[in-house]
Amino acid sequence: MRRLLILFGIALTLSAQYQNSFKITWIEPGSNVILPEFDAFDNSNGTLGVLNASGPVNTEGHPFFTALGSNKRACVNCHQPTYGMSVSAASLLDRWRATDGKDPVFAAFDGSNCPSLPQDKESSHSLLLKRGLYRIPLPWPPRKADGSPKKVEFTIEVVRDPTGCNTSREYGLQSAQPTVSVYRRPRPAANLKYVLSGGQPIVLKTGLLADVDPETGKPVSMNLMTDAREATLKTQAISAVLGHEQARVVPTPQQIDRIVQYESQVYVAQMAHIFGGPLAVPGGPAGLGVAALRDHPAGVLGDNESDPVFGLFTAWKGNDYYRSSVARGADLFMNRQFWIRDTAHINSIGLGNPLKRTCATCHNAQMTGQDLSAGWVDVGTTNFPTWTEPNTWAESSELPVFKITCSRDADPHPYLGRIIYTTDPGRALISGRCVDVGSIVMQQLRGLSGRAPYFANGSAKTLREVVDFYDRRFDMKLSDEEKEDLINFLGAL
Template identity: 30%
Template sequence: MLLTKGLIRVGLPLPANAQFILSAVNDPYGFASATQLSLFRRPLPTTNLKFETTMMWDGRETFSNSQSGLCLKGVQPSTSFATSDFDLLHQANTAVLTHAQSPQGLTAAQQRAIVSFEESLFTAQLTSTRAGSLTDAGAKGGPVALAASNFYFGINDISAGDYVTGAAFNPNVMTIFSSWSSLDAPTPGAKGKPPVAPTAVNVLRASIARGEKIFNTKPFNINGVAGFSDQLRTNLQRGTCASCHSTPAVGTQSVPRLFNTGVAGANLRTPDMPLYTFKNNKTGEVVQTTDPGFALTTGQWQDIGRFKVPALRALVARAPYFHNGSAPDIPAVIHFYDKRFNIGFTPQEVSDLTEFLKVL
């Protein structure tokens, strides 16, 4: 699994307060049980952490804090959270105790050193073999511009608007390459001469700009997504890619929200993945999944299959995609969402969106 999909096995038990039981397991490795589910997940980047509010795919290193001012708006009952810095300090210590199997935890000074280093790292695509420098002609690619991007808890929230400015949600989340939008237009020729065709580089740059616009504005119905369709306002159900990837210039969620888009559904299970059957303690309802995700953190039935919204910068270097490595490349990711939400991308739109995502 590591060599074919870049996956690391994680062993986690069912929470003591779970609203469900594990009623059946189909594990090709003969290991998984209710004592320790066998889960396979992609490592998340230890970079661009300035823009994160949810730690780990299943949010298990994201802590509440009733005394904090970092509280969800427009949600009842409201939940308040610890700072991301606190979460990262805790995560560093947990990793040493579990993954490194240390007999003792880190000192406070060691935790601080690790997290200060992590928080100083920014990663973004800077150049493209075919498109050239991603800072040319007014573009704002690369890690320097990314590091300077504004961020705070609740920036450009899809549900409640911006927590600080009060502005409504702005779907134009990505504006990195907007200056390239007309580079494929012919330029006037000399007097009496025909127009000059754009260079291949400028044709590609215009495609990238179109892909960015598609990401921001191509509408589709967001249906059947736990954490979104069942918890956010009905009028948000008609959205775009930016509805979930809403942090400007980055694509994370600026508040802790995890969604179930169906990536871990039984219908997409491959033979190398375990399949778990869970039964609701109260209703008897049954669901099958390859990974219960957020539900292993909360114990809540409604959270089965929910995962964090990952950042999108430096995406091309991180294949395969999704938490379980099920999409081998960026076109496969686009195809998944196109089919899942019946978006209806044209071949040109798939090409443009692919080119855009490859240079983030």
């Protein structure tokens, strides 16, 4: 009965959405709204669904929705239900214009290219406004849990610094507290049972011990952050409140528990296509929609024929233009073979280089398409020459460029050697290992339609640009029709 009511609610909400297209909702900290069990938000592809599996959420006094620090920010600033529990670059630009740049999301600390820049200027927030990127300041060298410096295998130099932050005497590598600033998208705080599943004691990709939950001592998935630097939702929440919210005191255990409880029950998925109609329909693909995410077991490998990553799409192989395109896209994702080449932590872990496989080889976890093992991979978005930035020096270049020089004693990066130019060293900023330079933890593929741009560096403005990147990177030779099918498939997730 409860499920019938939810389905009825979903239908009603979707119906209302069609009549009230492009509704924009931005939750401000302390706005004291009640979030329904199910809500739907329009995006350019159709409608995104957000399910609170534990029922309606009263945000009044809720620590996820309340500013806990000194800059008036709350978690919700960067994890908005409307945008798949992340935030889109377009919504940030709207927000800038609506508030004249006064919204706390634009806080100098990490909502601008560098705190040293004049904060009233739009150009000082260009990475956030154009690409949805927040500044992530990381200590260099990285620290162990006890605060002591880790042994590192490489030196890091700043060779291009368009934001000024990495060469800043106050915030940069040569400052009193040496810091590397990289710029990254906020990951969706949703569908997290999948993100947190799959922890193994020994990380397949490194042959080293996995990080553990400091409370339980159990290994964690190491798939939570762009660089896997936080072990659990609790440690992430504490770090985010102290960092992004600039709190001066650690949040209370009760506050952290409430944040984690809320995050753990939110499911996000596209629910309807703008022309194709509802996606989660009886008899349709079982993996679509938020209820499927709520009900499916986590930690299941989907790189197989019988029970694929996002379920079977055979029901949609027919004459309907949109649905058959989605089904073909699902087939391409699972079955289209190409040469996966020069990808650190895929080709280099015993699978061979090149590896003749499919998208699902790496994006193998059911329902999200992350990697079921700790999923940091150098697919090439951040490292020269395959990076997403211009390949020649240009005034328009937006990201910093670092030169990494690995020591002779260290194992080199498996495909780039010991001197690497990168816009984001990724996991290597945490591990200190040369082989990790440019490796980024795979993101989940759900709710994509609500949270452009894509990749950790926000370089792909559209799903077309994502598909184009892979087509170039792996010489997939996709036809225009195949690209459209993949885009429709990804957009339906």
